[in-house]
Amino acid sequence: MAERISDAEHAVMEVLWDHAPLDAQNIYDRLSGSQSWTLATVKTLLSRLVSKDALATEAQGRKFLYRPAIERTAYVAGESHRFVDRLFGGKLSPLVAQFAESEKLSPEDIAEIEALLQELKK
Amino acid sequence: MAERISDAEHAVMEVLWDHAPLDAQNIYDRLSGSQSWTLATVKTLLSRLVSKDALATEAQGRKFLYRPAIERTAYVAGESHRFVDRLFGGKLSPLVAQFAESEKLSPEDIAEIEALLQELKK
């Protein structure tokens, strides 16, 4: 279980996390904005995601409706920990420091993070 | 430039960011703790990193000394932004929220992040 989801596959997952279930054509339509894949490509990605148990299908007539079989929160949690482990020895603060230094933190971002931390300290 | 560095290659880079220059044998030795690659495998990774311009070499007699050709900070910055863009729409706070929820934030981590933010607000 929990096979790795590739970048291209991830884009498909995002569509379905945003709205599901959808059939292949619909998924393709929704991806058209960001990707220039053919329908065939999208279908390949869908099959691979199904074999990886990342998507579940439900027959609707002679087509399938696809829906996520894993929660976005679970996926994001897994990826985040992998990432922070790999680059920052598992600690979040160096990542924040990194963002701070590259000035990618807006005042709102800062405020939001502070609010989160306040919450945690209670 | 800036070709993507794979996971295995990244492990090699870490060794050299920690201490450089080193020859292949030394890098292999230092990786032995964490990876069970053969020397041949390490050499392949080294060559690939050299073709990707991620490492530079310096001849020492008939062997090479390898050293990073890119800064760890630059690499980490790039990877961090890619990651946060992909999963959190470029905003850091949701990532912090994610860590907060999965209770992966130690009190020290929280303190460090707060200190960082204080610094930024000045």
Added chain:
DNA sequence: GACGTACGATTACATTTGTAGTCATACGGG
């Protein structure tokens, strides 16, 4: 000066990924 040996270079090969094309077929329209 021959010989093993330590090196980088070259080659190998399975798997994953990105990107699609082709095939069989069931369904809906006339």
Added chain:
DNA sequence: CCCGTATGACTACAAATGTAATCGTACGTC
């Protein structure tokens, strides 16, 4: 009832990746 068409399944194929073996050769040792 036949035909085009939409759809999932299967096939294709190059590039990247993980993992390693082999090859040619310069070097140091006897």
